[in-house]
Amino acid sequence: MRAVSQPKLKLAIGLGATCSGCDMAIVDLAEKLTDVFKAVDVVFWPTASDQKLEELERLPDGSVDVCFYHGSIANEENKEIAELLRKKAKTMIAFGACACHGGIPGLANLTTTKELFATVYKETPSTENPDFKQPSIDTTVSGYSLHLPEKFDTVQCLHSCVNVDYFLPGCPPEVPLVEKAIEAITTGKLPEKGATLAPNRILCDECPRERQEKKISKIFRIHQTIPDQEKCFLDQGIICSGPSTRMGCGAKCIAANMPCRGCMGPTSKALDQGAKMIASLGSILGLEGEESMSEDQVKQLVDQIKDPLGTFYMFTLPSSILKRRNMTQK
Amino acid sequence: MTEMADRFEPQILGFLCNWCSYAGADLAGTSRTQYSPNIRIIRVMCSGRVDPTFVLLALKNGADGVLIAGCHPPSDCHYLTGNLKARRRYHLLLKLLDQLGIERQRVRLEWISASEGEKFARVVNEFTEQIRALGPNPLKAS
Numbered sequence: 001m002r003a004v005s006q007p008k009l010k011l012a013i014g015l016g017a018t019c020s021g022c023d024m025a026i027v028d029l030a031e032k033l034t035d036v037f038k039a040v041d042v043v044f045w046p047t048a049s050d051q052k053l054e055e056l057e058r059l060p061d062g063s064v065d066v067c068f069y070h071g072s073i074a075n076e077e078n079k080e081i082a083e084l085l086r087k088k089a090k091t092m093i094a095f096g097a098c099a100c101h102g103g104i105p106g107l108a109n110l111t112t113t114k115e116l117f118a119t120v121y122k123e124t125p126s127t128e129n130p131d132f133k134q135p136s137i138d139t140t141v142s143g144y145s146l147h148l149p150e151k152f153d154t155v156q157c158l159h160s161c162v163n164v165d166y167f168l169p170g171c172p173p174e175v176p177l178v179e180k181a182i183e184a185i186t187t188g189k190l191p192e193k194g195a196t197l198a199p200n201r202i203l204c205d206e207c208p209r210e211r212q213e214k215k216i217s218k219i220f221r222i223h224q225t226i227p228d229q230e231k232c233f234l235d236q237g238i239i240c241s242g243p244s245t246r247m248g249c250g251a252k253c254i255a256a257n258m259p260c261r262g263c264m265g266p267t268s269k270a271l272d273q274g275a276k277m278i279a280s281l282g283s284i285l286g287l288e289g290e291e292s293m294s295e296d297q298v299k300q301l302v303d304q305i306k307d308p309l310g311t312f313y314m315f316t317l318p319s320s321i322l323k324r325r326n327m328t329q330k
Numbered sequence: 331m332t333e334m335a336d337r338f339e340p341q342i343l344g345f346l347c348n349w350c351s352y353a354g355a356d357l358a359g360t361s362r363t364q365y366s367p368n369i370r371i372i373r374v375m376c377s378g379r380v381d382p383t384f385v386l387l388a389l390k391n392g393a394d395g396v397l398i399a400g401c402h403p404p405s406d407c408h409y410l411t412g413n414l415k416a417r418r419r420y421h422l423l424l425k426l427l428d429q430l431g432i433e434r435q436r437v438r439l440e441w442i443s444a445s446e447g448e449k450f451a452r453v454v455n456e457f458t459e460q461i462r463a464l465g466p467n468p469l470k471a472s
Contacts, residue, residue: 110429283415303425321386322390
């Protein structure tokens, strides 16, 4: 039994540009949550309780033992919360794909805030906004001045903004990984700082599907075909990010007959998930008689992949080598 | 002389395969063929060893152009299919560069055999002029 005198660990859970699916990943611990609460005091979790940022501000610096941060850094407020949490917590864990790698919001790095607002508030067919009203940072309404946090042109992952101790990837992190992480925290058995709290091998290593010597000549998007349940997606010509993605999710999408989209990010051995995916696809795309094909024919083969960036960097553009689209070109 | 100093001198990184293109570059050297000094060569065992990560890192670190050179298809590759893999990766990488807003002309794939010293020199000269016309790598400033 736990000694009464032993103080509980203090945990804070903060959020940035997030869908809050990561909060659900914590709630999904279900009955195990009661065990967690026996060992841990949650001092800040605005999604689950009506807490304001001031409450976090009032806590002494370094008084929180562990904090989870989920979501990417897309605006001023996200950054402020990340910095505040960093100051208050001894150990900071990037929780989920957005915090670890930038996530889906990171695809905003293909454009700028200006273009993004134009699309959202003006150009979409269902938008009726003749005066092009859009969010402005400071507004005065009947004598009150209102401030909205400024959206950054470049979305960042958490470790581009503050020092991060551990990474727990996934969209959202799978329950067994969350459980293991919490166990490591409460028993004081966290690995060396900087580690990712998931196995460091690729998804193909835990994928149950049957693999053959690959020769893909036709590429299908998932809606264009009905995949065989037993065979490797890539063998069937369906792009699956397994070869460039860290394992640990239990291959759940694969079990649901959907190819991997790469939410666990790359392993520590790969700098850039998309580049690695191009490298591995380069090894397995191929045709009979390719040796004698012209450059144009090879190009046609490769052109079947319509959106390499969106496919290979769906979750990791802000933590990739180039981080964003270069906007100086026309 | 002042005119020369004002001219933009591209920095080009070349990944040359050990068996064909590096030997081709060597032949250009031993034959004393003159070519642009803008290329810096890294010898790799095979053009199939050139991970797209290398190219992105080179561009990130300010290279104005990246040349990948390997053995002629169909069958010159010492490892049988390394050059074919390089070719598939190259075409996929070009599509990615379009999406990332980097001019695809900055990356070039060429087949240069051990006997093609002249071709190596010509490719380097052409590529240097092409990059010079294109201007500096836009990522350099940031």
